[in-house]
Amino acid sequence: RNPLANIRSSAELAEGIASPLAQKNINDIICQVDRMSRWVRELLVSLRPASDTAEAVDLVAAIEDTHQAFAQQIERNGVHFSFEGPHMLWVASQPLQLTQILNSLFSNALEAMPKGGVLHAQVSVQEGQRAQLVLSDTGKGMSQQQERMVFKPFFTTKQGGLGVGLALVKRIMERFGGSVSLSSREEEGTRVSLTFNIAAGEDHGAQHPGS
Ligand SMILES: Nc1ncnc2c1ncn2[C@@H]1O[C@H](COP(=O)(O)OP(=O)(O)O)[C@@H](O)[C@H]1O
Ligand SMILES: [Mg+2]
Structure with missing residues (x-):
């Protein structure tokens, strides 16, 4: 132990x-x-050594897995989840790290909507072999001043918060050549946008049967 x-x-x-x-x-x-x-736990995941080589990961399946993992909490909070996008989209990342990112973002969104709301995930293909995930919530949002701080390690407005979630999201996204941005309005909601490189190679579906 x-x-x-x-x-x-x-x-x-x-x-x-x-x-x-x-x-x-x-x-x-x-x-x-x-x-x-x-x-x-968050630090260990973010510091895993062999973590610099990107693999092809199905972003859409990862979102669905995270949705399943949070299903109870989503229901308990009275949140409506919706997804818009293709059936699969292979991006350059790592399964564990991508799960970590999505867990952080879902947690934040649900923590911002204790009295219900809408959590929407939208996946799209962008120009130049890029993929975008926009995750938006209708939660409490934040002030402009807070918005400038969110990616700083240990910035938190929560009692008992760690303030490492978004700092790690940024780090992991950049590690695989992607990026993250956030925009928010107080009492309206928050939108987090992730940009990934689409995984190199073709026909990833055939390499990952059953995904
Ligand atoms: N979806 C969101 N809605 C409102 N505020 C958010 C959201 N996501 C992040 N924040 C703000 O950013 C801060 C930092 O988030 P994070 O790095 O995940 O740390 P933590 O969740 O431990 O506070 C939060 O404390 C909160 O103030
Ligand atoms: Mg968090």
């Missing part, structure tokens, strides 16, 4: 027998350990 999991389970055990006064401190320990674990 990793040390963080160890600290967590010891704290849980202590919580069961501690005095009411100590309970709050123990609860703090558990919350902070969870925060640290999330952070470590």
Whole structure:
């Protein structure tokens, strides 16, 4: 077991027998350990060594997988999800990293729409062998001042937030020759646009049967 999991389970055990006064401190320990674990997980994914070679990844399938993974939370928040785009589109990235990116963006969008809204994903082919994903939400949005800060590591407006999500999205996108931009309006929503290189080679569908 990793040390963080160890600290967590010891704290849980202590919580069961501690005095009411100590309970709050123990609860703090558990919350902070969870925060640290999330952070470590994000960092590990972003720092994986063999991560510089791009592979062909089906962007559309990855979006659908992420949608499935968040289905419960989407329903619980009263969010309507819609997708517009081709049935598949192979882009230059890495499966794990792309999942990481989409998880971050879906989390942010859902966290911005606690009382429901619309999450829309639109995939399109652009000029010059580029592909674009635009993910827009109708959440709380942000001020212009915040908008300028969002890609800075550790910038967060959330209690217990890590502020590494978008910084990593940017880093990963740039690593594979892509880019990310964000535009937002307070009380209206946020739009994140990702640009990928379309994967080199043809007929990726045949190389990835069943995808
Ligand atoms: N879809 C969104 N809607 C509103 N604000 C957002 C959205 N995505 C990101 N933000 C803002 O950008 C900040 C940084 O996001 P991120 O890097 O993912 O860190 P975290 O989610 O841990 O705060 C958030 O705290 C929030 O203020
Ligand atoms: Mg986030």
